Amino acid sequence: MELKQMAPSIHILWLLSIQFLVLVNGGKIPAIIVFGDSSVDSGNNNYIPTVARSNFQPYGRDFNGGRPTGRFSNGKITTDFISDAFGLKPAIPAYLDPSYSISDFATGVTFASAATGYDNATSNVLSVIPLWKQLEYYKNYQKKLRAYLGDRKANGVISGALYLISVGTNDFLENYYAIPGRSSEYTIEEYENFLVGIAASFTEKLYELGARKISLGGLPPMGCMPLERTGNLMGGSECVDSFNNLAADFNGKLNALVIKQNKKFHGMQMVFSDPYGILMKIIQKPAVYGMVFALILLSCVLSKLIADLMLFI
Numbered sequence: 001m002e003l004k005q006m007a008p009s010i011h012i013l014w015l016l017s018i019q020f021l022v023l024v025n026g027g028k029i030p031a032i033i034v035f036g037d038s039s040v041d042s043g044n045n046n047y048i049p050t051v052a053r054s055n056f057q058p059y060g061r062d063f064n065g066g067r068p069t070g071r072f073s074n075g076k077i078t079t080d081f082i083s084d085a086f087g088l089k090p091a092i093p094a095y096l097d098p099s100y101s102i103s104d105f106a107t108g109v110t111f112a113s114a115a116t117g118y119d120n121a122t123s124n125v126l127s128v129i130p131l132w133k134q135l136e137y138y139k140n141y142q143k144k145l146r147a148y149l150g151d152r153k154a155n156g157v158i159s160g161a162l163y164l165i166s167v168g169t170n171d172f173l174e175n176y177y178a179i180p181g182r183s184s185e186y187t188i189e190e191y192e193n194f195l196v197g198i199a200a201s202f203t204e205k206l207y208e209l210g211a212r213k214i215s216l217g218g219l220p221p222m223g224c225m226p227l228e229r230t231g232n233l234m235g236g237s238e239c240v241d242s243f244n245n246l247a248a249d250f251n252g253k254l255n256a257l258v259i260k261q262n263k264k265f266h267g268m269q270m271v272f273s274d275p276y277g278i279l280m281k282i283i284q285k286p287a288v289y290g291m292v293f294a295l296i297l298l299s300c301v302l303s304k305l306i307a308d309l310m311l312f313i
């Protein structure tokens, strides 16, 4: 019950920032194209060999038909709500799902893969789809789109589409702080800058491929995720401030990147979508948002994932 009430509330801020983008632009969005991790994967991981899946109950119990689709959610995920709000499909299909084709993907598609990160080393942890490979899939998608719609129409979709990027939490929680490797190569500050560099080249490549309207998502207060709280025994299972501060700091860097890229690339309309503040408010005062408690709402996803991973170590 609580779960059901949560979903719509979290998405309000995202929707507002997206609607702002539409107002500024005044145009209609022909498609939504998504890259990222479990926060925006609608089932791609079901079609690759990885344990990072959510194709079992209770996932999807509030989804149309009560099906676990591969979304790390009881129901729809943020990007589905955004698609719906734009008058596009009620849910965004996963690119690797063979039950969909280019006629479906022409108005919305996700290349996202749960457990991935900006860093290739993060996607290696659970053998999921790295960000560079998601971009390869996107190039492939462009070819199919041109064959399906013709060059002129396809170019209109590519330049008019809204591109949503939601990734980064796993780089810190599943990689840097969880396994040896990056933490011996980089200080945390250096690692943040390394990730921001990848975000910069990713958004630049998207721009070169024709994308103009891009939403770069920030990190949630990741110290409040269930697993992080559960692990915080000394701290009375409260949120882990150090992780939250890191998320806020990283978001500041992403925000600066967005400003820089918009100046650098003519016609680019990138926005920084920051989920941190609203999620923190919901966690602190769940009742104000019509919830009984707000522990699960932070993409339960990742914690579930890590919990799964722990079983294998």
Ligand SMILES: *[C@@H]1O[C@H](CO)[C@@H](O)[C@H](O)[C@H]1NC(C)=O
Binding pocket: 120, 132, 198
């Ligand atoms: C990630 O891997 C791809 C493919 O091997 C490579 O092209 C890219 O440079 C790598 N990214 C980084 C930041 O090392």
